[in-house]
Amino acid sequence: MSDVETSGTGTGSGPSPSRRNLLRGAAGAAGLAAVSGGLLTACSSSDSSDKKSGGSGGSGSVAGSTVTFGSNYSDPAAKTAFAALTTAATASSKVKVTINTVDHNTFQDNITSYLQGTPDDLFTWFAGYRMQYFAAQGLAQPLDDVWEKIGGNFGPAAKQLSTGLDGHQYLVPLYNYPWVVFYNKSEFAKHHYTVPTTWDEYVALAKQMKTDGLIPIAFADKDGWPALGTFDILNMRINGYDYHTKLLTHKIPWTDAGVATVFQHWAELLPYMQSGANGRIWQDAAKTLETKKAGMMFQGTNQVAAQYVTDKADLDDLDFFTFPSINPKWGQDYMDAPTDGFMLSKKAKNTDAAKAVLEYIGSGPAEAEYLKTDQWDVGLANGLQVPSYNAIQKKSVAEIGKCKAVAQFMDRDSDPAMATAMIAILQKFIDDPSTGNIAKLQKSAEQQAKAIYTS
């Protein structure tokens, strides 16, 4: 639990407190009433004392108090953008925000113990089943009153993404980003390629690229999760959105014939995808696209476009198209567009001030403030005007807008234990995409899903 807090080593721009400072800050906020032993109260992880101090802190005036914010925005660019967002939030709500940045993966790995220990008031998290799971365990506070005020800023889809299984809202969204097929405009112009809209065109284009000496589709899966996105999009294109969500929550068995069809399509595409994916990190795959050794790459803008920015590659040359349609019944109606946002922890010490911060964050200007630094994600607020949007971001907004539904991502739409199981299964599929192996992997997925979801 303390791992989460102590590993927050801050460098660079954002305010980055040590654990001690953080606790002192929290104690300062909570200890208005509890004059003696304020520090002890804040240190104690027992429920009762936390609630007591939370109550007393909450009754005080919101302005001038301090809210702690556990953040997994650990990449330098995201960290800068997040610091700008919280600075703006302080200016708007007069609540001081102390950020406690933790490495992205560490944050996720420790989330359960972090939320049960001494969490920050607010924390960064993801929409979808993943949010619902933690809300259902009683680790987050409902934000219905916040949504009463910010609800007008968002469309029904964004509200749906922020709603837990019990019908209350638990998340304030900030941005999302689409999973699409990236390519370099110059490379397509040079070879006179056209953007494919159907599966046959896509496979034919890949074949042509191979003949032209390119790696058709840059691909990496050493981290395990990137391949989940390919499964998601194939499943949504072939079987539709409803089927996809039902499969991921195990209302449809993994041994279903629809799943086999997904794997068969993937097996057809696999010869055109960069080989040795299981040993490559996605940053290296993005580099093969950057250096024009590869023709296309299917991944999120949050990764590919962000990588172009990091590498100072030619972002203007980068373009994307949505994954081609396979089953005409669904066309290109769906995509993965994971949404990130913020939640209020159950043990928050300064609830009122935290809600004041959330009210600001759930507004158009707040999203615009964040997106000034961020050149790949897009905001969710209605009619959001962001002058700093580049071509990729403008197109992202348009393409997400065209979708009838957006999925979050396999590890956000299902029990994370199931996503972990699927990571291993998809890697085995990439190693051996034969029909016999597909059947075996489907059976294994179903057995594990049964153990995870129902027994």
Added chain:
Amino acid sequence: MSSTSHVDTAAAAQDGATAPARRRRRGVRRLSLRDRIVVGVLLGIPLLLDLAFVWFPAIGTALLSFTKWNGVGSLHTQTCKPNLPSILNNGCWYGVQNYHQAATIYPAFWPAVRHNLIWLAVFVLIATPLGMLFAVLIDRGIRGSRMYQSILFLPVMLSLALVGIIWEFMYSQNYGLINTVIGRTGDSNAIDWLGNPHLNLWSVLVEATWRQSGYVMVLYLAGLKAVDPTLREAATVDGANAWQTFWRVIFPVMRPINIVVMVVTVIESLRAFDLVYITNKGINGLELLSVLVTSNIVGETQRVGFGSALGVVLLIISLVPISVFLYQTFRREEAS
């Protein structure tokens, strides 16, 4: 020899001091209150620490392995109800289901057991002999032996996490040193050292051996330095060659060091974790029991009961070499 003469002098010294010895013996029988407190504290603190940090977690883990728990909320004694979503079936008594699932439907379990055994075998059969060879060569005083000693010992000073990162630069498919040197960085001919499940365990074992053999070398060097040089001289006088001198004379004398090295080897191979976790979090050909325990217990959604069951399996496997070692040691003590 030298050891017996030590004993003799010690005995002589004791004889010379009979009077204080008698007084002390009477003191043992009747401990003063202060002595009793001292003994109590000196025995009690280690005992408490042992209970708190060894027995309590071990027994706790064994108990948890019979439950289903995701780390949120508290445990209770009700039996898990079948066919309920796991989110409602939390903290309940699960019987041996965790073990059953691990052995039957958890695909990573048997590979992990196998990889743990391979790891042990490579350490015993390759890393340790290699370290011994280095030690013997350096001990023979070849030119620049101090430099070689430093080079071979260098990886031991690095943490395994760092070793893993260093080797990533060696093994990376398109940008790594090895593939660049052998000219296989293209997309179609690149060797996927860390991603190919038939290859990556061995690649990582090379990393582990790189470090482990240096460690073993240092232990053996210490042992070799302690060997009485007169033994070597005697062997040379008797006409033994280098090979015979080492195996017939030096090696048997180093028995205590050999035992230490065996224990270190077994421990290091059973706690193997860092390298594979740094490499790819221990999936796709690099499964190890320690990693499976971690990936189930540490993580976004925790399967604490299941992970504990895997931990108990690892404990049982660890108990085998430990029991053998203890049995051997105690038998020798009784005999002597």
